[in-house]
Amino acid sequence: MKAWGREVLASVLVNSIYEMKNYPVVLLNTVLSPLSFLIVITFVSKGQLIGEAIEGGFIMSMFQSGMSLQGDLSHLKNDFKLQDMVVSSPTTPSAYVTGMALGEIIYSLPALAVLTILAAIYIQPGLVESLELLAVFLLMFLGSVAMGFTLSTFSSDIVQSFAFSRLISTVFATLPPVYYPITYIPLPFRYAAYLSPTTYAGEIAQSSTGLIQLSVTDVFLAWTILLAVSIALLLVAVNKARWRDV
Amino acid sequence: MPKGMLLCESLTKVYRDSKGRKALDSVNFEVPSHGIFSLIGMNGAGKTTLVRILATQLEPTAGRATIDGLDVISDAKKIRERVACIPQEARTIPWMTPKQTVLSYLLWRGVGYDEAGRKATEALAEIGLESQVDLLNRRLSGGTKRKALVATVLSSEADIIFLDEPTTGLDPISRQELWTSLTKLAEHRFLILTTHYLEEAERLANVIGILHRGELVGIGNLDQLRSTLKYQYSLMITSETTLPAVRDGLVTKARTGQTQILTDESEAYDISRSLLEKGAKFSMSRVSLEDIFFHLVHRTGQGDSD
Numbered sequence: 001m002k003a004w005g006r007e008v009l010a011s012v013l014v015n016s017i018y019e020m021k022n023y024p025v026v027l028l029n030t031v032l033s034p035l036s037f038l039i040v041i042t043f044v045s046k047g048q049l050i051g052e053a054i055e056g057g058f059i060m061s062m063f064q065s066g067m068s069l070q071g072d073l074s075h076l077k078n079d080f081k082l083q084d085m086v087v088s089s090p091t092t093p094s095a096y097v098t099g100m101a102l103g104e105i106i107y108s109l110p111a112l113a114v115l116t117i118l119a120a121i122y123i124q125p126g127l128v129e130s131l132e133l134l135a136v137f138l139l140m141f142l143g144s145v146a147m148g149f150t151l152s153t154f155s156s157d158i159v160q161s162f163a164f165s166r167l168i169s170t171v172f173a174t175l176p177p178v179y180y181p182i183t184y185i186p187l188p189f190r191y192a193a194y195l196s197p198t199t200y201a202g203e204i205a206q207s208s209t210g211l212i213q214l215s216v217t218d219v220f221l222a223w224t225i226l227l228a229v230s231i232a233l234l235l236v237a238v239n240k241a242r243w244r245d246v
Numbered sequence: 247m248p249k250g251m252l253l254c255e256s257l258t259k260v261y262r263d264s265k266g267r268k269a270l271d272s273v274n275f276e277v278p279s280h281g282i283f284s285l286i287g288m289n290g291a292g293k294t295t296l297v298r299i300l301a302t303q304l305e306p307t308a309g310r311a312t313i314d315g316l317d318v319i320s321d322a323k324k325i326r327e328r329v330a331c332i333p334q335e336a337r338t339i340p341w342m343t344p345k346q347t348v349l350s351y352l353l354w355r356g357v358g359y360d361e362a363g364r365k366a367t368e369a370l371a372e373i374g375l376e377s378q379v380d381l382l383n384r385r386l387s388g389g390t391k392r393k394a395l396v397a398t399v400l401s402s403e404a405d406i407i408f409l410d411e412p413t414t415g416l417d418p419i420s421r422q423e424l425w426t427s428l429t430k431l432a433e434h435r436f437l438i439l440t441t442h443y444l445e446e447a448e449r450l451a452n453v454i455g456i457l458h459r460g461e462l463v464g465i466g467n468l469d470q471l472r473s474t475l476k477y478q479y480s481l482m483i484t485s486e487t488t489l490p491a492v493r494d495g496l497v498t499k500a501r502t503g504q505t506q507i508l509t510d511e512s513e514a515y516d517i518s519r520s521l522l523e524k525g526a527k528f529s530m531s532r533v534s535l536e537d538i539f540f541h542l543v544h545r546t547g548q549g550d551s552d
Contacts (some may be wrong), residue, residue, distance in 0.1 A: 003356035010353035018350075019341045022382060081333040085398070088301040088331035088408065090323075091354045244322070245304045246262070 007091045011099020014082075015072055016106040031110045034061045038118075041179045049180050051123050055133070055205040056179030057115045059198055062137045063173040065104035066144020067165045073100060073152035074161035093243045101145045123209050132208040136201050136226070143197060143230040144172075146237035153242040171196070178202040181212045197229040252279045252300070252438075256309035259295050259460075269295040271460040272309065277453045279314050279406070282428065282437045284451035286444060286539060291457040293440040294334050294410055300438065301331040301408045313406060330355075330404035332395050334411050334440070340384035344370055344394035347383065351398040369401030370394070373427060389416045396424065405435045412439065413446060425450060448535040456542050463542045471538045479514035480533045481507040487526035490517050508533065 019026060034057040041053040077083035086096055105112075119125065125133060148165075155161040176196040177185055182203065185193055193199045200222040207214040207222075214222070252275075259270040270292045277283050285293045298304035300311055302322045311318045316325050338347055348366035349359075357365065370379050373393045383391055392415055399407050409428075413421045421443075428437060428450060441447055447454050454471060456464040464471055472478055477495060483505045489497065495509030495517075507517060514530055521528050 006353045006356055006358065009359070010350040013346070013353070014339065014342070014350050018339075018346050022341045022343075076339070079337065080339055081336040082339070084298070084301075084303045084333045085331060085336060085351070086354055087303045088326060088329050089351075089355050089402075089404075090327045096354075244302060245298070 003090070004092070004095050007095035008099035008102065010091075011096055012103045012106065014076070015100045015103030017103070020107070027107070027110055030107045031114065033064065034058075034108075034111050035114060037174065037179050038115075045180070050118075051209060051211045052181060052202075052206055053179045054115055054118045054123060055209070055211075056202065058112070058119075058133070058137050059140055059178045059201050059205065060169075060173045061108045061111050061115065062141040063144045063198060064169050065101070065108050065141055066146075066148040067169045067173075068107070068148075069097075069101055069104050069145055070148030070152045070155075070168075071158075071162045071165040072104070073097075073149060074155040074165075075158050077152060078156060078158050078161075087243060093241070097145070097149050101141075101149075104145075105141070125209050129208050133205055136204050136208075139226055139230045140198065140201050143233045146230075146233040150233075150237045150241045172198050176202065181206060183212075197226055200226045200229075250279055250314060252277050252283065252311075252313050252436075254296075254309065254311045257296070257299065257306055257311055258308040259292075259299065259304070260307045268460045270299075270306070273457075273460075273462045275455060275462055275465050277455075277465070279436045280432075281452035282432045282439055282450050283453045283455065284447035285438070285440045285455045285457060286442070286447050286535075287457035288543070290459070292460040293457055295460075296457065297331070297408050297410050297438060297440055298333075301329055302326055303331070303333075325406075328404055329406045329408065330399040330402045331408040332399055332410060332412060336395055336410075338383035338386070338391040338394050340382065342383055343380050344375055344383065344386070344390075344397065345379040347394050348398050348401050352401055355402050355404075357403075365401045366397075369397040372400060373397045374423060389420045392416055393420065393424070396427070400427065400431060407431070407435055407437050409437060409439045411441055413441065413443065421446075444535045444539055454535065456539060458543050464538065468535060471535070472533055475508070475533055475538060475541055477508035477510055478533055479509055479511055479530060480537055481509070481514060481517055481521075481528055481530050483507070483521065483526060483528040485527040487521065487524050490520040492517065508537065 037060065038053040038057045042050045151164065152161065176193050176199045178198050178201065182190055182193060182199065203212070203214060203222050204219065204226065206212040207219055254273050254275050257270055257273040258268060260266060260268050273296065285296060287293050295304065299306050300313065300318060302318050302325055305319065313325060318325060345366050348369055349362045352362035352365055353359065367379060370376060373396060375390065375393055375397065378386060378390060383394065386394070392412070396412055413424055416424060425446070431437060439450065448468060453465065453467055455462055464474060482500060489505065492507060492509060493513055495507050495513055498506050500506040509517065518530050
């Protein structure tokens with residue numbers, strides 16, 4: 001267990017702490033990216049959707065952490081051959097990925113701190129609502145981390161990998177209704193939005209804090225789908241991700 | 247299963263996108279798992295593929311390999327506790343310093359933070375980077391970056407070390423310094439080293455394996471490899487002169503443009519005497535690894551398969 005902790009620490013240091021320490025400018029991007037949409041939605045809705053936008057910012061931060069993980073792991077694997085060096089060591093894939101994923105969260109901490117302050121001011125969730133939001137955001141993070149790790153182990157080209165990472169982030173975290181209620185989307189397109197797990201995360205978050213009204217059945221369904229997708233992504237990561245190349 | 251040996255049996259690798267071309271074609275050998283084992287060959291010969299399989303980074307298509315009786319597939323976990331590897335195209339991460347590079351690697355190997363810091367400083371000093379431990383890697387020269395990577399494996403407790411072309415890009419002095427470090431390292435550990443520099447293999451290795459187009463075309467120490475050739479001596483004639491008659495030997499044009507005669511010991515002395523009488527400039531030596539390499543590679547077909 002001690003060794004596992006050290007392995008995790010190594011990944012955290014390499015994937016976030018050292019870069020933040022040596023290149024502090026990278027922090028600006030992680031703060032600005034989720035907050036920019038929040039600002040736009042808040043201005044366009046004249047402040048009416050600030051609650052949804054704050055929750056959307058959280059969801060996007062968590063989802064983007066997983067997607068950034070895909071790009072970063074791919075970069076470290078293909079450009080620096082780091083994964084090969086780590087494979088030929090006692091480190092387990094779980095320790096490597098856990099540390100790398102925690103590194104992504106550490107990167108997002110400034111943005112998450114700003115969002116938490118905004119949530120405390122504008123949403124003011126109670127304890128139960130806060131726990132529910134936390135569970136949704138963690139599921140979002142776990143699912144995207146699993147997907148990010150799996151994709152990174154298959155990638156052999158960093159340019160393609162970063163392009164893919166940005167595409168997935170846009171399709172799953174920006175286009176679906178995470179920053180605003182799904183009712184703002186015209187009906188035929190609403191069905192397409194339900195193909196994204198982030199839509200369910202947004203619905204649960206908005207419903208738990210009373211920003212939208214959902215029936216108990218709809219909330220149950222949203223949780224079931226979100227859980228199922230996250231578990232499926234984790235299973236795919238465990239079974240299909242390549243630690244040793246074939 | 248043999249202990250103290252590195253064993254490959256019918257080891258074969260066909261990459262999925264290679265249209266059936268074998269990167270390794272039924273490679274068989276057994277060498278002691280101590281000292282320095284060097285793999286030489288042209289680009290695409292299969293050196294990196296073999297190293298990646300042995301270092302548990304790549305699955306073979308067929309055959310098996312064991313190190314000290316541990317199978318690289320079924321005993322991968324045990325092997326990974328003992329191996330360390332610097333891959334061929336490994337690079338230092340630009341936003342880290344050499345000390346951070348070595349320290350994080352040691353943490354991945356389960357070493358405690360304080361001990362990792364101490365070992366990192368020692369390993370970097372050993373390789374001559376004591377004044378650059380806290381500079382960002384992106385500010386270092388190519389050779390220094392390479393040395394920082396080598397320091398990672400030097401600092402580890404691993405007793406089986408894979409170095410895929412470790413001296414590529416190093417200046418002659420840095421290369422010499424690294425050779426000294428590797429020789430010292432090999433006193434207690436097993437080094438598997440690939441290189442394009444035949445002189446490096448000749449200088450460092452206890453056993454040399456020659457790969458060509460995925461096949462192992464020669465293996466052994468220098469004397470054993472020499473014994474695969476019909477002729478053991480090489481005369482390199484550097485001046486224009488009429489060549490003496492060669493009874494039993496091979497007269498070739500060396501890649502340098504000089505005339506080379508490969509022959510046995512007694513005839514080599516006879517020819518030398520004749521050349522001395524003519525005042526010709528020449529050198530005589532036992533056949534080098536370069537001679538052996540070109541002979542074995544040409545025997546199995548010329549050209550780079552890349």
